[in-house]
Amino acid sequence: MTEEILTGSIGHVEFNYPKKYIFGPNAVDNICREVEPFAPKGSKILIVTDKNLVDLGLANRILKPLEEEKYQLAIYDQASQEPTISMVEKVAERARAEKPALVIGFGGGSALDMAKFASAAVTNPGPMKEYITYLQDSIKVPPVPKILIPTTAGTGSEASGYAVVIEEKGYKGFVMSPKIVSDVAIVDPTLSQSMPPRLTAHTGLDALSHGLEAVLSFTANMFSDTYAYRTVELAAKYLRRAYHHGKDLVARAGMALAATYGGIAITTPAAVNIGHCLGETIGPRYRIPHGAACGIVLPYITKFNIAAWPERVASLAKFFTDEPAKDVRARAMQVVEGLKELLLDLNMPLSLKELNVPRDQLAEMAEFIAKEQQYNYGLPDINPAVITLENTKKLLNDIWEGNI
Numbered sequence: 001m002t003e004e005i006l007t008g009s010i011g012h013v014e015f016n017y018p019k020k021y022i023f024g025p026n027a028v029d030n031i032c033r034e035v036e037p038f039a040p041k042g043s044k045i046l047i048v049t050d051k052n053l054v055d056l057g058l059a060n061r062i063l064k065p066l067e068e069e070k071y072q073l074a075i076y077d078q079a080s081q082e083p084t085i086s087m088v089e090k091v092a093e094r095a096r097a098e099k100p101a102l103v104i105g106f107g108g109g110s111a112l113d114m115a116k117f118a119s120a121a122v123t124n125p126g127p128m129k130e131y132i133t134y135l136q137d138s139i140k141v142p143p144v145p146k147i148l149i150p151t152t153a154g155t156g157s158e159a160s161g162y163a164v165v166i167e168e169k170g171y172k173g174f175v176m177s178p179k180i181v182s183d184v185a186i187v188d189p190t191l192s193q194s195m196p197p198r199l200t201a202h203t204g205l206d207a208l209s210h211g212l213e214a215v216l217s218f219t220a221n222m223f224s225d226t227y228a229y230r231t232v233e234l235a236a237k238y239l240r241r242a243y244h245h246g247k248d249l250v251a252r253a254g255m256a257l258a259a260t261y262g263g264i265a266i267t268t269p270a271a272v273n274i275g276h277c278l279g280e281t282i283g284p285r286y287r288i289p290h291g292a293a294c295g296i297v298l299p300y301i302t303k304f305n306i307a308a309w310p311e312r313v314a315s316l317a318k319f320f321t322d323e324p325a326k327d328v329r330a331r332a333m334q335v336v337e338g339l340k341e342l343l344l345d346l347n348m349p350l351s352l353k354e355l356n357v358p359r360d361q362l363a364e365m366a367e368f369i370a371k372e373q374q375y376n377y378g379l380p381d382i383n384p385a386v387i388t389l390e391n392t393k394k395l396l397n398d399i400w401e402g403n404i
Contacts, residue, residue, distance in 0.1 A: 017264070018148075018159055018185040023257070025249060028149060028188040031062045032069050038145040038183065039101040044072040046100040048091060048115040050107040051077040053151060058191065062106055062149065074098045076118070079111035082283075082290055084166045088114065088128045092121030103146040105182075108203070109155025109164075109290070112148045116163040116180040119143035132165060132173040134376045139177040148182040151191040153242075153255035154203025154291050156210055156263020158185035164280070164290075171373070172280035181267075187260055189252040192242075200243045201346040204255055205295025208235035208342075209279070210262030212298060214270040216305050216312060217382050224270030227261040229316075234258035236319040236338070240345050273383040275301040277373055278396075281365060286357050295348060296355075299339040300399050304391075306332045308384035340404055351402030359400055366392040 022034070039045055045066065053059045054077050066073055076094050078087065095103065095118035103122075105115025117128055120143040124131065131138040148158040157163070161181045164174045195203070211231025214224055238254030245251060266272050275297050283293030306313050306329065314331035317324040320338025325331045340350065349355055370389040374380065379387055398404070 018182040020184045021159070021187070021260075022185065023187045023260070025190050025253070026188060027186050028061050028191060029065075031147075031149075031186070032065050034147060034184050034186065035066065035071070035102060035104075038147075039071065041069055041071065043101040044074060044098060046095055046098050046103045046118060047073055047075045048079055048103060048105045048107075048118055049075065049077050049111050050080040052080055053077075053107055056194075058151065058194065059106060061191070062104065074100060076114075079107055079114045081110060082166060083110050083114050083117075083164075085129050085132070085168055088117045088165050091118045092128045095119070095121045100144060103144060105146065105148045105157075106151065108150065108152040109157045109206075112150060112155065112157035113163040113165070115146055115148060116143075116157070116175075117165075119146040120175075120180055128165075129167070131175050132167060134174060135176055135378050137177040137179070138175060139179045142179050145183045147184040147186065149186045149188070149191070150256070150259065152195060152199065152203040153189075153192050153252065153259040154206035156207060156259045156261070156266070158182055158187060159260045159263035160267045162267070166284045170284050171368075172284055173376070185260070187256050189249060189256045192252050192256060193247050193249065195246060197243050197246065200246065200255075201239070201348060202289045202291035202295065203259070204235060204239040204242065204291070205298070205343075205346070205348070206291035207231060207255065207259040207262045208239065209275055209291075209294040209298055210266050210272065211235065211258065212302065212316065213272040213275045214262070214265035214268075215316060216302070216309065216384055217270045217273050218384060219382050220270040221268065224265050224268035227268070228265035228270060231258050231262040231265055232316055233319050234261070236342070239342070243346055271378065271382055273301065274304065274374070274379060274385075274387060274395075277369060277377045277379060278399075281369055281373060282352070282357065285365075286355060288355055292348065295343065296350070296352070297399055299336045299343070299350075299404050300395060302339060303333075303336045303404065304395055305384040306336075308386070312384070336404060350404065352396075352400040353402065357400060362396045362400060363393060366396050
């Protein structure tokens with residue numbers, strides 16, 4: 001551990017945990033016990049979830065016990081895709097109309113983020129788009145309590161202070177506030193055992209990207225490193241296994257922890273670097289799932305940052321090879337190669353060309369990232385390599401070509 005990352009570039013560490021974190025197989029079966037401190041029996045609860053989870057019966061893991069305890073359940077089940085600002089306004093309108101004592105988010109990262117918006121909307125007036133202020137905390141009044149229960153293993157939203165949304169212009173923005181951290185997070189790996197391989201890959205790559213980007217961050221610190229390195233280690237060890245053997249509970253548990261640790265790592269404040277800035281620009285424009293977009297760029301942004309911080313990249317080699325090279329740059333390149341091999345093992349594309357992203361739109365995207373979006377993400381203080389228009393153009397062209 002080097003002295004310069006004792007507290008990172010900002011000089012201090014701030015961190016907000018979920019007030020209570022519960023992990024383990026069948027942990028969700030105790031939902032009523034966790035609800036009661038916030039919502040006495042008979043009170044109203046808003047459930048934000050995905051209609052598919054309701055139709056498949058997975059949501060019954062929480063709905064039936066709550067119904068048996070005579071809670072009034074208002075179910076909002078339109079959280080099946082990455083939320084747009086119009087979707088967020090709709091769930092906010094529903095939340096304000098219902099005035100629940102508690103909000104429960106049950107589903108993937110989209111459902112959890114929409115639950116965060118819903119809980120904030122009950123106590124904070126006005127259009128939710130006015131709260132999309134990136135690194136500035138715009139949530140003035142504490143939201144109603146919320147319990148977040150992930151059914152995927154990727155975003156780590158159950159443990160983070162972020163809520164992400166696709167803005168009107170077609171790119172992603174976010175709220176970042178300690179007030180939207182969950183009051184209770186219930187992480188039950190049995191809930192993710194039914195995830196199909198493709199969704200397992202996409203969500204798992206999102207978790208990995210959180211850990212890796214938090215390591216390659218100038219705001220990294222000893223606290224964030226505890227979670228960020230462990231995230232990378234768990235994802236490198238268990239993602240392939242969960243992908244190929246979906247019912248493997250140990251692999252699912254490993255990825256569930258990776259997701260949570262990744263969510264913690266990027267809230268400490270070793271935030272995401274250029275990887276998420278790229279992924280959250282490319283993904284919404286071309287309807288590429290969030291985890292896939294962030295995963296595809298991982299080997300490229302890792303290589304992009306080697307020159308600025310070779311020792312830091314090289315420190316990850318032990319998770320991707322049994323024989324780390326002696327030379328620092330060679331070890332760093334083993335990380336890049338390991339990420340490439342992981343993508344191939346998950347049947348992921350290695351280029352934007354394979355995803356039919358128009359090459360003639362790369363220059364405009366590069367300009368947007370270099371001149372505007374990097375500042376919204378705070379990247380001048382976070383990303384190891386200085387981001388310029390020219391190197392962003394080259395980076396995007398390399399990703400388009402598959403030139404790792």
